[in-house]
Amino acid sequence: MTKIRVYELAKELNISSKELMNKIESLGLEVSSHMSSIDKEDADLIVDLLSESKPSIQANADDHNDEYIAEEEPVEEKSIDVIKHKNRKNKKNKSKKEVEKEIPKNNESGEIIIEIGENIVVKDLAEKLNLNVSQVITKLIGMGVMATQNQSIDGETAAIIAEKFGAAVEFIPVETNDVSEDNFGLDFVDKDEDLKLRPPVVTVMGHVDHGKTSLLDAIRQTSVTKSEAGGITQHIGASVANINNKKIVFLDTPGHEAFTSMRARGAQVTDIAILVVAADDGVMPQTIEAINHAKAANVPIIVAINKIDKPTANIDRIKQELVENGLIPEDWGGNTITVPVSAKQKIGIDDLLEMILLVAEIGELKANPNRRAVGTIVEAQLDKGKGPLATVLVQKGTLKVGDMVVSGTSSGRIRAMLDDKGKRVKKAGPSIPVMILGLSEVPNAGDLLYCVEDEKTARNIADKRRDKIREEQMKLSSKVSLDDLFEKIKMGEIKDLNIIIKADVRGSIEALVQSLNKLDTEEVRINIIHEGVGGITESDIMLASASNAIVIGFNVRPNLNAIDVAKKENVDIRTYRIIYEAIEDIQNAVKGMHAPKIVESVLGRSEVRKTFRLPNGNTIAGIYVLDGKITRNSKVRLLRNDVVIFDGDVSSLKRFKDDAREVLSGFEAGLGLEKYNDIKEGDMLEAYILKEVER
Numbered sequence: 001m002t003k004i005r006v007y008e009l010a011k012e013l014n015i016s017s018k019e020l021m022n023k024i025e026s027l028g029l030e031v032s033s034h035m036s037s038i039d040k041e042d043a044d045l046i047v048d049l050l051s052e053s054k055p056s057i058q059a060n061a062d063d064h065n066d067e068y069i070a071e072e073e074p075v076e077e078k079s080i081d082v083i084k085h086k087n088r089k090n091k092k093n094k095s096k097k098e099v100e101k102e103i104p105k106n107n108e109s110g111e112i113i114i115e116i117g118e119n120i121v122v123k124d125l126a127e128k129l130n131l132n133v134s135q136v137i138t139k140l141i142g143m144g145v146m147a148t149q150n151q152s153i154d155g156e157t158a159a160i161i162a163e164k165f166g167a168a169v170e171f172i173p174v175e176t177n178d179v180s181e182d183n184f185g186l187d188f189v190d191k192d193e194d195l196k197l198r199p200p201v202v203t204v205m206g207h208v209d210h211g212k213t214s215l216l217d218a219i220r221q222t223s224v225t226k227s228e229a230g231g232i233t234q235h236i237g238a239s240v241a242n243i244n245n246k247k248i249v250f251l252d253t254p255g256h257e258a259f260t261s262m263r264a265r266g267a268q269v270t271d272i273a274i275l276v277v278a279a280d281d282g283v284m285p286q287t288i289e290a291i292n293h294a295k296a297a298n299v300p301i302i303v304a305i306n307k308i309d310k311p312t313a314n315i316d317r318i319k320q321e322l323v324e325n326g327l328i329p330e331d332w333g334g335n336t337i338t339v340p341v342s343a344k345q346k347i348g349i350d351d352l353l354e355m356i357l358l359v360a361e362i363g364e365l366k367a368n369p370n371r372r373a374v375g376t377i378v379e380a381q382l383d384k385g386k387g388p389l390a391t392v393l394v395q396k397g398t399l400k401v402g403d404m405v406v407s408g409t410s411s412g413r414i415r416a417m418l419d420d421k422g423k424r425v426k427k428a429g430p431s432i433p434v435m436i437l438g439l440s441e442v443p444n445a446g447d448l449l450y451c452v453e454d455e456k457t458a459r460n461i462a463d464k465r466r467d468k469i470r471e472e473q474m475k476l477s478s479k480v481s482l483d484d485l486f487e488k489i490k491m492g493e494i495k496d497l498n499i500i501i502k503a504d505v506r507g508s509i510e511a512l513v514q515s516l517n518k519l520d521t522e523e524v525r526i527n528i529i530h531e532g533v534g535g536i537t538e539s540d541i542m543l544a545s546a547s548n549a550i551v552i553g554f555n556v557r558p559n560l561n562a563i564d565v566a567k568k569e570n571v572d573i574r575t576y577r578i579i580y581e582a583i584e585d586i587q588n589a590v591k592g593m594h595a596p597k598i599v600e601s602v603l604g605r606s607e608v609r610k611t612f613r614l615p616n617g618n619t620i621a622g623i624y625v626l627d628g629k630i631t632r633n634s635k636v637r638l639l640r641n642d643v644v645i646f647d648g649d650v651s652s653l654k655r656f657k658d659d660a661r662e663v664l665s666g667f668e669a670g671l672g673l674e675k676y677n678d679i680k681e682g683d684m685l686e687a688y689i690l691k692e693v694e695r
């Protein structure tokens with residue numbers, strides 16, 4: 001390509017190289033020195049620009065100091081006159097073309113109407129306006145917008161520019177039929193006539209040992225068709241049951257994960273939740289958690305009352321407990337379907353499947369199979385031989401072998417697809433899970449996967465996604481926190497304050513709920529979306545993240561996993577030991593009153609591995625610091641199952657026989673608590689300090 005050096009061009013233009021370099025930089029082009037070469041196209045642009053804004057650029061003869069740069073490799077000689085001449089010629093040709101070219105549209109006042117999408121590349125805008133790109137850039141600079149000819153500007157700015165040149169703008173809707181990296185095609189609204197019924201996607205949830213796995217196994221065995229019998233089930237994280245030519249898709253993911261981690265990423269894959277409750281055990285904490293997850297996700301619940309074969313089974317008692325938790329069985333006048341089953345003896349399985357199909361039918365689950373596929377990754381792993389493997393639950397469109405796909409920062413062409421029976425398939429429509437081969441890296445479960453037109457687009461999108469992830473991490477600050485709650489209420493960003501309460505005893509929860517419910521204001525409504533007895537768990541945090549809630553712990557603490565996830569998901573956890581303080585904090589946050597505040601900062605956690613009794617009767621804990629550190633001056637909480645048993649000061653801290661100021665992660669130490677001796681092996685010690693901060 002023909003090039004010209006900066007100093008040569010400066011000479012031709014009779015300005016200093018420095019001035020020219022400034023000018024070039026203001027156009028967004030990069031030049032490292034006056035020896036740099038620039039393309040003819042850019043040189044043309046600069047010449048045009050300077051000729052239009054000549055008065056502002058003063059030639060300064062003193063700055064011409066280019067003589068000594070003679071020995072550099074020769075570039076094609078070319079005089080500015082040639083450029084100018086060519087420009088004139090171009091312009092002439094162009095204006096000739098403009099006679100020839102038909103102006104596409106004019107409005108009533110005779111203005112040209114140009115069509116613009118959400119954004120437009122400067123060069124394209126110039127072309128639409130039949131202008132030289134430099135004219136557009138000059139106007140943009142005049143507006144304080146620095147954009148190169150290849151950069152895109154937003155439609156509104158483009159409209160102002162167009163107006164300045166006497167043209168009008170018609171905004172055209174973005175071509176949403178195409179899956180772009182911004183909307184993943186998910187917000188593309190399919191036409192009603194294109195929608196076809198699709199199988200329901202079901203998640204099985206329930207308390208530990210109530211029979212989730214057994215129920216899924218029983219369903220699989222019941223629903224295997226003759227042609228599939230004898231086949232080896234492939235573990236792909238989801239399975240398809242065939243019932244009288246109708247399909248039901250079951251996700252293997254532990255129920256709450258399917259709800260929390262996926263919902264936190266914005267994906268909702270589940271249509272129906274099956275809540276398994278053992279008839280001999282009843283509604284338990286995880287049952288309630290499951291109910292809350294399903295309710296928060298607005299997913300219909302079918303209750304499978306399992307283990308009815310057991311002599312101790314009591315179906316009525318289970319129904320009573322369901323009522324107590326807001327699920328009124330149909331035969332008791334409510335609208336919750338309950339099905340008595342025995343996964344072990346395969347009783348009631350057909351009834352359950354029938355009910356699932358019924359709920360699906362009522363829900364009219366539909367999707368357009370004839371569009372580019374969009375799905376969600378339900379499971380992914382790296383296989384030594386096959387490379388990254390991912391199970392995709394197709395949600396819209398049809399996924400085919402050979403399709404170019406992107407998921408998160410991973411992209412690739414689908415080399416092969418396997419269904420849940422391990423059979424190779426060529427395509428998969430809405431609701432169907434398939435394992436795909438061909439991705440460049442292992443995507444995240446819960447991430448969306450979507451088809452794009454070609455490899456270049458896929459790579460570009462994956463790259464952009466990487467940048468976007470970085471950006472999004474910064475945006476995590478948009479999660480609600482008591483510190484900026486009032487600002488968010490004022491900006492209209494928040495109308496509901498969702499709260500999760502965990503406490504050591506039920507009585508405290510009730511007291512908190514009652515008082516918090518009274519804090520509703522005109523601007524913000526307080527919703528307790530989940531409450532429970534016990535420490536703050538990862539699952540609480542994921543629910544908080546998915547529902548943009550804050551977590552309040554009363555006399556309980558988050559465990560290490562929960563702390564990690566809360567950091568990652570930017571979930572605000574507040575723990576209290578006095579109910580009044582919790583209420584006051586939230587009341588102040590709602591009203592925007594921020595007094596200087598004592599905040600605590602956790603230093604680390606240690607585990608009590610042994611205890612020793614001293615002759616004076618005091619107990620010393622032999623501790624191992626798990627993370628962070630513990631210091632002689634820190635305050636410390638003694639936790640048993642994440643419940644706060646003691647909160648006070650360290651009385652002694654020793655490494656071997658010596659007093660220690662601090663003990664770091666990975667080391668052992670002996671520790672005594674001020675006026676407290678009931679320390680047991682397995683207890684956790686959380687060290688923290690209190691700091692006063694200005695709000």
Ligand SMILES: Nc1nc2c(ncn2[C@@H]2O[C@H](COP(=O)(O)OP(=O)(O)OP(=O)(O)O)[C@@H](O)[C@H]2O)c(=O)[nH]1
Pocket residue numbers: 206207208209210211212213214215306307308309310341342343344345
């Ligand atoms: N009698 C009887 N036992 C059952 C039934 N369903 C499951 N079980 C038994 O209950 C126990 C737990 O069943 P799982 O299917 O492993 O329960 P789960 O809910 O998947 O358990 P986790 O995965 O650990 O949460 C096993 O010993 C099963 O054999 C049933 O219908 N009747």
